Amino acid sequence: MMILTNLVRRCALALIALLAMGASPAFADPALWVIRDHDSTIYLFGTVHVLKPQTVWRSARITQAFEAADDVVMEVEQPDNPMAVQPLMLKYGVDRATPLSAKLSPETYAKLQAAAQGMGMAPGSLDPMRPWLAALTVSLTPILRAGYDPESGVEKVLTAHAKAAGKPVHAFETLEQQIRFFADMTPDQERGLLESTLADIDEGPAKIDLLVDAWARGDQVALKHEMIDEMRADYPGVYALLLVNRNKDWARQLKAKMAGSGVSFVAVGAGHLVGPDSLQAQLGALGILAEVVE
Template sequence: MFKQAILAFTAFMAMSSPADAQQSINPPLYVVRDADSTMYLYGTVHIRPRGADWGNDRVRAAITESQEVWTEIEISPAADAQAQQLAMQLGAAAPGRPLSSWLSAEENAQLAAALTGMGIPAAALEGQEPWIAALTLSVVPMMQAGFDPTSGVDRQVDVFAETGGKTMRSFETIEQQLGFFDNMAPEAQREMLREAIVQAPAAAAMITQLSNAWETGDEAALTTLVIEETRAQYPELYDLIFVQRNNAWMQVIANELNGSGVDFVAVGAGHLLGAEGLVAQLRARGYTVERVN
């Protein structure tokens, strides 16, 4: 389902209560070492319920041990403001190409129904390109169900690390991240929108499945839901989100491991998994990567 592919980029959502999460979460954490350097790899989710925990004691200890902490992009109020402005700019529909023109009459009716169910005016997305409209259809139901982007794991890692005086680093700019979607082929964007419309009513059940896999650190389930299905059904999106970005990040990671010290890398959990994931790529380069249990 394309919804899973969307969430692979924007968020894995967690549906359990904060109390349950704090008692039992065991998210994916790995470590790779050589003679003079250590790197922790933490698979994150980008949106969590308000107050839900973002890691366990092992994760906090790994950050405390580290000198540098890496996230996908810079996390700060200024970066957030830039992201909002850029999303509006890149996601604006081209003149004479409103969102409705991408869909059939039946699909436009389905879109209107989905928006009405969310309490959003039917014409609210008319001035958007398909990719950003699809993201809106994916994220809004989650926020309405009580999820908060400021509770995302990446953000909480950033707060914990900065409080501990760590040096904060990032792999990408927000321009690069949004550009992956904005540069998608028209037909891929259209399919992304169509699937987001169809899957919107099932978002809660889908997120529950994904979040349970993340909280228990179920690598097999996460690999199936996020990596294998995306690669099989949406190869272009898989290449954009995972292959190209992972390959670019690996160059940075390899350079860090060539140096010395301790680094903590916090990126979406899907980037660690699968044949093109960071864990597999490190092992292919001869590193021993261990799961921290």
């Protein structure tokens, strides 16, 4: 959801809690949008799924919008037990019949083995994984070692606060749906994801620090450049699968939600709220105007 390499970072900020932040800015002001009709108000907030515990991100605007909400909508359901994802990973991310060595070129496999061993993994430990899961694994490991914590991610914090306040928490997608956005990739898309991951792996947390610093400052131009532009140009199929199509679906869900009434706070990966195919753009195509909350 949420990404690690250039491709994963731009595609799925949210899929498996994969973003991080280094130094916290002295003044945090992430962007916030709102859509309204005569009896509905829905706030749209872009998130980062893994942060360092000291990261500052809650501004007065965000706090006020969240506290005003009757319910909260997340990109994906947040299980109480983090181990709930393991059966899905085994189902969709493991292939014991055909090892990675048989799916990759000798050069790519050698790079993967070197990266894994450099992270302290046993030789061949990734062989049962499908390419998409191997890509996420070798990308996530250095970020976690650098001190980034999934428990400090925005969704975790907001979910805890919502439950403490008695606010219902809903989701656009189930865990299984979100994992299948990776698992249903074509073999070529999977290999491309892994190759891109290995090509960019040395950039690691330093690159992500820059990206999330832009997020915390509300710099939408920098976010679009880091998260959207290259993926849209170089990986159009993956871009459509992980961003465009999902944004269209979420826009339809929000339009249906506006048929009701009340105030809602929607929190989805920041990559979904930037670029020409953003959630706001898809809402606009349905005749719903998203405005920046100043």
